[in-house]
Amino acid sequence: MSNMDALLSEDQRMVRDAARTFSQAQLAPHAAEWDKLGALPESAVKQMGELGLLGMLVPAEWGGTRTDDLAYALALEEVAAGCASSATLMSVHNSVGCVPILKFGTPAQQQHWLPRLVTGEVIGAFCLTEPHSGSEAHALKTRAVLHGTGAEAYWVLNGSKQFVTNGERAGMAIVFAVTDPALGKKGLSAFIVDTSTPGFTVARKEAKMGIRASDTCAITLDGCRVPAANMLGQAGEGLKIALSNLEGGRIGIAAQAVGIARAAMDAAKAYAAERLQFGAPIEQHQAIGHMLADMHTRLNAARLLVHHAARLRTAGVPCISEASQAKLFASETAEWVCSKAIQIHGGYGYLEDYAVARHYRDARITQIYEGTSEIQKIVISRHL
Ligand SMILES: Cc1cc2nc3c(=O)[nH]c(=O)nc-3n(C[C@H](O)[C@H](O)[C@H](O)COP(=O)(O)OP(=O)(O)OC[C@H]3O[C@@H](n4cnc5c(N)ncnc54)[C@H](O)[C@@H]3O)c2cc1C
Numbered sequence: 001m002s003n004m005d006a007l008l009s010e011d012q013r014m015v016r017d018a019a020r021t022f023s024q025a026q027l028a029p030h031a032a033e034w035d036k037l038g039a040l041p042e043s044a045v046k047q048m049g050e051l052g053l054l055g056m057l058v059p060a061e062w063g064g065t066r067t068d069d070l071a072y073a074l075a076l077e078e079v080a081a082g083c084a085s086s087a088t089l090m091s092v093h094n095s096v097g098c099v100p101i102l103k104f105g106t107p108a109q110q111q112h113w114l115p116r117l118v119t120g121e122v123i124g125a126f127c128l129t130e131p132h133s134g135s136e137a138h139a140l141k142t143r144a145v146l147h148g149t150g151a152e153a154y155w156v157l158n159g160s161k162q163f164v165t166n167g168e169r170a171g172m173a174i175v176f177a178v179t180d181p182a183l184g185k186k187g188l189s190a191f192i193v194d195t196s197t198p199g200f201t202v203a204r205k206e207a208k209m210g211i212r213a214s215d216t217c218a219i220t221l222d223g224c225r226v227p228a229a230n231m232l233g234q235a236g237e238g239l240k241i242a243l244s245n246l247e248g249g250r251i252g253i254a255a256q257a258v259g260i261a262r263a264a265m266d267a268a269k270a271y272a273a274e275r276l277q278f279g280a281p282i283e284q285h286q287a288i289g290h291m292l293a294d295m296h297t298r299l300n301a302a303r304l305l306v307h308h309a310a311r312l313r314t315a316g317v318p319c320i321s322e323a324s325q326a327k328l329f330a331s332e333t334a335e336w337v338c339s340k341a342i343q344i345h346g347g348y349g350y351l352e353d354y355a356v357a358r359h360y361r362d363a364r365i366t367q368i369y370e371g372t373s374e375i376q377k378i379v380i381s382r383h384l
Pocket residue numbers: 092125126127128129133134135136162163164165166208216365368369370371372373374375
């Protein structure tokens with residue numbers, strides 16, 4: 001038990017320990033194989049659902065396992081330390097799959113989707129990014145046009161979505177589209193789309209540098225007909241919905257970064273204790289000992305920023321800057337820690353046979369998605 005544990009509640013420790021036991025036993029031993037395969041098996045996702053990891057932001061009344069934001073961050077760190085791709089699935093599903101329906105859904109939409117989302121029976125995806133619209137998230141070209149009236153009314157969606165996490169596996173996707181081009185940012189709306197709807201197709205599964213077992217897809221919407229009742233929130237609320245869980249989403253990715261870095265740190269510590277050079281374990285060479293000390297210190301600093309932002313969020317204190325600081329610092333730290341872990345492994349660290357090469361590849365995405373490091377700095381500087 002580290003001394004940081006003393007600040008956790010009994011419930012938070014229990015959630016963390018359950019996630020750790022699961023992740024180390026069921027995810028970590030297979031993460032390298034899944035990375036090579038480029039896919040997570042259904043059985044792993046099912047187990048995550050059974051353990052409650054896929055309903056962590058939804059209250060018990062919908063069958064969810066929500067306790068607080070720190071418990072969620074702790075669980076994500078644990079899952080990421082075992083398998084970063086599983087943490088990506090978990091983060092997107094919880095944060096931008098379940099939460100928008102919880103916050104903006106009608107009772108009928110909540111009733112239809114939430115009980116199946118929290119168990120993992122249905123996995124969620126979030127389709128905001130487009131080929132020409134990334135950091136400038138509102139510059140969408142996907143168009144939704146209303147046909148018919150009353151109970152017969154439906155929207156027809158046409159366009160291309162890029163970088164959709166869980167794109168192949170998802171049964172439900174929240175899709176953002178332009179409903180009134182004359183209104184600019186206020187002319188965007190969100191739709192809950194059953195991915196079996198004709199016209200919703202996976203155009204391509206991307207080949208990636210890291211988190212390879214997470215399916216990232218290009219999606220084509222071609223005459224995709226969505227009942228009017230599937231609009232999420234009001235017409236024109238698309239951008240508000242898209243940006244509504246940035247705090248939570250960024251705390252989640254920051255926790256994922258800490259988890260990946262911790263796995264690399266643990267591997268480096270173990271290797272430094274057993275690798276002999278010049279008649280001694282390399283950890284006894286001061287350069288390596290100091291490298292480990294720096295890694296440990298920066299990793300703890302990153303974790304504290306994550307916990308601080310999560311605690312503020314649980315307390316209902318606005319923390320958009322703190323969430324960005326946690327995401328910025330944890331993701332940059334993760335890349336740095338993973339790079340040092342490779343250095344400590346020498347040439348072996350450069351081989352795919354050792355986990356640190358995968359951790360380094362996996363860590364890199366945390367500086368990009370849910371807002372790049374450059375975008376986090378814009379947010380932080382605006383709040384100074
Ligand atoms: C593996 C993966 C999974 C993803 N999952 C999802 C998902 O599930 N759903 C979804 O909607 N999206 C998803 N994304 C998209 C992700 O959020 C975007 O890639 C990210 O926001 C950056 O957008 P972009 O790639 O278009 O880069 P761009 O916005 O084109 O940025 C390119 C570079 O310019 C910089 N830049 C841009 N604007 C500014 C500015 N104003 N000031 C300074 N620098 C700037 C950026 O920081 C970056 O360095 C995913 C991406 C990846 C790679």
